[in-house]
Amino acid sequence: MTTRTASWLPLSTGERAVALEVLVHGPLSRAEIARRLSLSAGSLTRLTKPLLESGLLVEVPEGAALAGVRQGRPSQPLDIVAESRSFVGFKITEDMVYGVVTTLRSEIVARHDRPLTTHDPDRVADQLGEMIAELARAHHGLAGVGIGVGGLVRDSAVVGESPFLSWRNVRLAELVEERTGLPVVVENDVGGLVESEIWFGGGRGLERFVVLTIGAGIGYGLVLGGRRVPCAEEDREFGRHWIVNPNGPLTPEGARGSAVSLLTIPSIRYQIRAATGRDLTYEEILDAAAAGEPMPARVIDEAARALGTLVAQISNFVMPQKIVLAGEGVGLIDVAGDAVWETIRAHRHPLAEPVPLETKVSDFHDWARGAAVLAIQVLVLGTAQGGANAE
Amino acid sequence: MTTRTASWLPLSTGERAVALEVLVHGPLSRAEIARRLSLSAGSLTRLTKPLLESGLLVEVPEGAALAGVRQGRPSQPLDIVAESRSFVGFKITEDMVYGVVTTLRSEIVARHDRPLTTHDPDRVADQLGEMIAELARAHHGLAGVGIGVGGLVRDSAVVGESPFLSWRNVRLAELVEERTGLPVVVENDVGGLVESEIWFGGGRGLERFVVLTIGAGIGYGLVLGGRRVPCAEEDREFGRHWIVNPNGPLTPEGARGSAVSLLTIPSIRYQIRAATGRDLTYEEILDAAAAGEPMPARVIDEAARALGTLVAQISNFVMPQKIVLAGEGVGLIDVAGDAVWETIRAHRHPLAEPVPLETKVSDFHDWARGAAVLAIQVLVLGTAQGGANAE
DNA sequence: GTCGTTACTTCCGCAGTGAAAGAAACCTGG
DNA sequence: CCAGGTTTCTTTCACTGCGGAAGTAACGAC
Numbered sequence: 030m031t032t033r034t035a036s037w038l039p040l041s042t043g044e045r046a047v048a049l050e051v052l053v054h055g056p057l058s059r060a061e062i063a064r065r066l067s068l069s070a071g072s073l074t075r076l077t078k079p080l081l082e083s084g085l086l087v088e089v090p091e092g093a094a095l096a097g098v099r100q101g102r103p104s105q106p107l108d109i110v111a112e113s114r115s116f117v118g119f120k121i122t123e124d125m126v127y128g129v130v131t132t133l134r135s136e137i138v139a140r141h142d143r144p145l146t147t148h149d150p151d152r153v154a155d156q157l158g159e160m161i162a163e164l165a166r167a168h169h170g171l172a173g174v175g176i177g178v179g180g181l182v183r184d185s186a187v188v189g190e191s192p193f194l195s196w197r198n199v200r201l202a203e204l205v206e207e208r209t210g211l212p213v214v215v216e217n218d219v220g221g222l223v224e225s226e227i228w229f230g231g232g233r234g235l236e237r238f239v240v241l242t243i244g245a246g247i248g249y250g251l252v253l254g255g256r257r258v259p260c261a262e263e264d265r266e267f268g269r270h271w272i273v274n275p276n277g278p279l280t281p282e283g284a285r286g287s288a289v290s291l292l293t294i295p296s297i298r299y300q301i302r303a304a305t306g307r308d309l310t311y312e313e314i315l316d317a318a319a320a321g322e323p324m325p326a327r328v329i330d331e332a333a334r335a336l337g338t339l340v341a342q343i344s345n346f347v348m349p350q351k352i353v354l355a356g357e358g359v360g361l362i363d364v365a366g367d368a369v370w371e372t373i374r375a376h377r378h379p380l381a382e383p384v385p386l387e388t389k390v391s392d393f394h395d396w397a398r399g400a401a402v403l404a405i406q407v408l409v410l411g412t413a414q415g416g417a418n419a420e
Numbered sequence: 421m422t423t424r425t426a427s428w429l430p431l432s433t434g435e436r437a438v439a440l441e442v443l444v445h446g447p448l449s450r451a452e453i454a455r456r457l458s459l460s461a462g463s464l465t466r467l468t469k470p471l472l473e474s475g476l477l478v479e480v481p482e483g484a485a486l487a488g489v490r491q492g493r494p495s496q497p498l499d500i501v502a503e504s505r506s507f508v509g510f511k512i513t514e515d516m517v518y519g520v521v522t523t524l525r526s527e528i529v530a531r532h533d534r535p536l537t538t539h540d541p542d543r544v545a546d547q548l549g550e551m552i553a554e555l556a557r558a559h560h561g562l563a564g565v566g567i568g569v570g571g572l573v574r575d576s577a578v579v580g581e582s583p584f585l586s587w588r589n590v591r592l593a594e595l596v597e598e599r600t601g602l603p604v605v606v607e608n609d610v611g612g613l614v615e616s617e618i619w620f621g622g623g624r625g626l627e628r629f630v631v632l633t634i635g636a637g638i639g640y641g642l643v644l645g646g647r648r649v650p651c652a653e654e655d656r657e658f659g660r661h662w663i664v665n666p667n668g669p670l671t672p673e674g675a676r677g678s679a680v681s682l683l684t685i686p687s688i689r690y691q692i693r694a695a696t697g698r699d700l701t702y703e704e705i706l707d708a709a710a711a712g713e714p715m716p717a718r719v720i721d722e723a724a725r726a727l728g729t730l731v732a733q734i735s736n737f738v739m740p741q742k743i744v745l746a747g748e749g750v751g752l753i754d755v756a757g758d759a760v761w762e763t764i765r766a767h768r769h770p771l772a773e774p775v776p777l778e779t780k781v782s783d784f785h786d787w788a789r790g791a792a793v794l795a796i797q798v799l800v801l802g803t804a805q806g807g808a809n810a811e
Numbered sequence: 812g813t814c815g816t817t818a819c820t821t822c823c824g825c826a827g828t829g830a831a832a833g834a835a836a837c838c839t840g841g
Numbered sequence: 842c843c844a845g846g847t848t849t850c851t852t853t854c855a856c857t858g859c860g861g862a863a864g865t866a867a868c869g870a871c
Contacts, residue, residue, distance in 0.1 A: 043827075060849055069829045074851055076827095101848025102836040237644065239737075251739060253628065253644050260739050260772070270769045271736055272729075274666075284766075338663075345662055346630075346737045348642060348651050375675075378661045382651070434858075451818055460860050465820055492817025493867040 058104030114172040118401025127393040135229040158208030173404030177218035185413035214403040221399035223250030231387045238351040243358035273335045291335035333365035337372025344384040449495030505563040509792025518784040526620040549599030564795030568609035576804035605794040612790035614641030622778045629742040634749035682726035724756035728763025735775040
């Protein structure tokens with residue numbers, strides 16, 4: 030409902046499809062695009078002409094690797110001018126704002142973080158406005174802003190509910206737009222990360238895949254037909270009721286044996302604290318587990334088996350072409366990967382196709398980058414993806 | 421790869437879409453079809469004209485319920501002439517062949533079963549040919565045959581592997597076509613049932629739903645964007661490694677606590693037999709559980725909780741718009757429905773949207789009807805849906 | 812009986828496409 | 842060096858299928 034921006038010129042459907050294909054899948058020749066989109070060569074000449082004239086696409090020299098190998102006339106790859114526009118992405122946590130500037134291709138070109146000293150919506154918007162202003166001085170062509178917030182977000186604009194900021198129905202997009210004049214998209218942080226995987230990450234070109242994040246909480250994103258599947262409980266404590274192991278630990282968050290209790294960083298730290306009295310960081314716990322200390326090793330092993338069970342269940346029921354594991358809490362795979370794999374095997378049919386698992390330890394800048402992708406989408410498509418649209 | 425049939429006349433894409441909409445969603449006026457397919461009124465006149473001329477569609481009197489309520493010119497519903505063609509569907513089990521004749525709308529108009537006295541492919545094909553010949557005498561316009569087999573089927577034509585028939589790479593479609601001259605589709609029995617739910621059952625018009633069958637084994641079908649998702653382990657003992665309850669029973673089939681061990685009819689009968697020494701039928705066990713006999717009650721309760729867990733996991737990960745439960749083994753819901761619902765609730769987020777659960781106790785004729793739907797699809801679309809196509 | 816409403820038809824123009832033919836730019840092999 | 846093959850890209854052209862506008866038909870409401 031909040032489409033204010035002039036999107037990518039007035040592109041026709043076909044032109045937009047071509048531009049998107051080039052944006053997402055790197056430099057491509059006209060012939061290659063024709064094959065990918067099932068169009069004729071003639072159509073491609075027609076469709077690319079205005080894109081080249083407008084400067085959105087440029088002809089680039091052919092990659093040296095391919096040149097000379099094939100016979101026939103060499104292809105003339107087209108590419109997006111990724112640096113022509115810049116995008117800002119923010120990830121807001123309880124006490125920090127992480128910011129990045131990216132190109133049209135979602136490559137991070139700058140980082141800019143600041144402590145969050147207040148939770149008052151107007152003051153937060155002020156701070157975001159200031160950060161954007163600073164970034165605008167250093168980067169030309171700022172075309173949009175994406176903001177990722179943990180919690181429920183409506184219409185890609187309004188924070189419906191965010192426990193850690195104590196916000197309810199804060200029209201954040203509007204507040205920041207007023208201060209900057211730039212189009213602003215607000216979205217659930219997991220949503221942004223998922224979109225960035227769809228467009229620029231491990232999910233490029235896939236029909237069906239899953240993003241699972243482990244960090245302060247559990248995040249889950251299902252992508253079907255290239256689109257995120259909306260769900261009601263979106264990021265309101267996902268995984269609290271995914272009972273992975275009924276005999277698992279009981280923690281302050283989540284039901285007994287739930288994915289949250291077994292896997293999130295706070296829950297793992299809680300378990301160690303409750304058992305040993307020592308308050309270790311997540312990294313310290315992983316190190317201790319790797320070193321063979323019994324209690325951390327047991328907790329991490331249990332977490333690894335829980336992760337394996339989850340991955341297997343997702344594989345069994347969703348049959349995704351890929352599962353992307355992201356977040357700050359996937360480091361346990363480095364320590365207890367064997368337990369993860371073993372558990373996956375035990376819960377899968379021997380004949381089942383193995384599901385590619387892509388692990389991506391992410392920091393907060395990756396979350397911010399995900400938010401920036403939302404801004405890119407608004408420019409390219411004229412509207413934000415996802416949101417809780419009725420189907 | 422086995423498209424021999426002349427499909428539904430030479431229909432254009434638009435015409436086929438109209439015909440399919442009418443076939444699946446009952447009598448519809450042109451205006452209504454235009455709305456559903458996002459076409460203009462003019463286009464509908466154009467598209468329906470050849471369909472009416474060819475006799476595929478007819479104008480029918482308006483439903484009395486709607487007439488007179490709205491103002492304006494009354495609509496002129498169009499309908500498929502469902503009786504113009506007949507289709508045969510078979511379900512082959514170890515010792516029986518169940519057959520049905522259906523209309524184009526998949527309504528069963530006749531049943532015809534016969535014991536299967538041999539597993540020799542040629543003799544089985546002979547028997548199917550005879551049964552088809554008998555049915556052809558009684559029903560005009562036989563347009564195709566669908567055969568459902570438990571096991572792996574390739575290219576909608578070849579039984580790659582069927583343990584209970586001891587078949588490997590049997591070109592069943594070809595064998596039956598030779599004997600009848602009719603187009604024949606062979607498919608995994610679950611696949612047929614799923615397609616029939618997509619076109620004529622609970623999944624009509626849904627983007628995303630799941631079919632879960634419980635009987636001699638577990639069957640699982642995932643439908644996304646109206647299409648079945650192919651999978652490698654298709655009906656080769658699905659659910660043997662879905663560990664639902666690690667402390668569950670160990671049975672001859674399936675891993676300990678697997679869906680197969682907990683839910684299939686043979687496993688439930690095995691548990692009762694092992695514990696009490698009595699060899700009861702599934703129905704007797706359900707009755708005993710309902711009557712409060714401790715052992716049956718415990719086994720059925722455990723099965724109900726396993727089913728609840730499965731449904732919850734599917735709901736959590738797939739987020740389907742509906743789950744259809746089918747098969748001979750879903751009767752336990754009548755006896756232990758409360759345990760099912762309670763378990764679902766315990767494994768779901770309180771804010772999550774409840775997933776509609778449709779229970780459909782099916783007999784072997786329903787499986788045969790599912791196979792007949794495959795034949796309908798071949799006529800309508802010119803090719804069978806599904807199969808293990810690469811994506 | 813007129814007016815408003817909804818359903819359907821007819822006709823026209825147009826956008827987007829593929830097919831075909833041609834030009835361009837490379838390789839290969841004499 | 843030059844012909845022949847090959848792949849890419851451009852140009853032209855005709856066609857398909859669609860929407861929009863205007864017109865007709867069939868009803869209810871007042």
